[in-house]
Amino acid sequence: MYVLVYDTKLTIDQVLTHLTEQPKVITALTADLSRTRLHRSPSRGEWSLNDGLAHLRSCGDTWGKYMATIIAEDRPTIRAMKPTTWIKKTSDRCQGPPGHVVRR
Numbered sequence: 825m826y827v828l829v830y831d832t833k834l835t836i837d838q839v840l841t842h843l844t845e846q847p848k849v850i851t852a853l854t855a856d857l858s859r860t861r862l863h864r865s866p867s868r869g870e871w872s873l874n875d876g877l878a879h880l881r882s883c884g885d886t887w888g889k890y891m892a893t894i895i896a897e898d899r900p901t902i903r904a905m906k907p908t909t910w911i912k913k914t915s916d917r918c919q920g921p922p923g924h925v926v927r928r
Contacts, residue, residue, distance in 0.1 A: 850877065882908070 834842070854862065854873065862874045871879070886905055893900045 850880075879908075 854877075857873070862877075863872050865872045865875075890902050893902055
């Protein structure tokens with residue numbers, strides 16, 4: 825069972841647990857889907873599942889680096905980058921969940 829936790833105060837340990845567990849949840853939810861299903865848009869102009877996963881991955885990559893820089897430096901200089909730009913700079917549209925990496 826999956827529970828939404830929006831607008832719920834969480835401890836640091838709970839947040840870290842959610843961050844660790846969510847990739848496993850996504851993998852479980854997508855494990856039995858075909859490549860066609862992952863890449864098919866529900867309708868014109870809408871994102872496929874793979875597009876949504878690629879967006880989550882690029883946001884995590886981009887913002888995760890920013891957070892690490894903020895923690896590591898007293899006066900960090902951060903170059904802004906849109907997650908969609910990051911997707912275009914990487915060779916894979918989506919690098920997770922395992923088994924469903926498909927290059928376009």
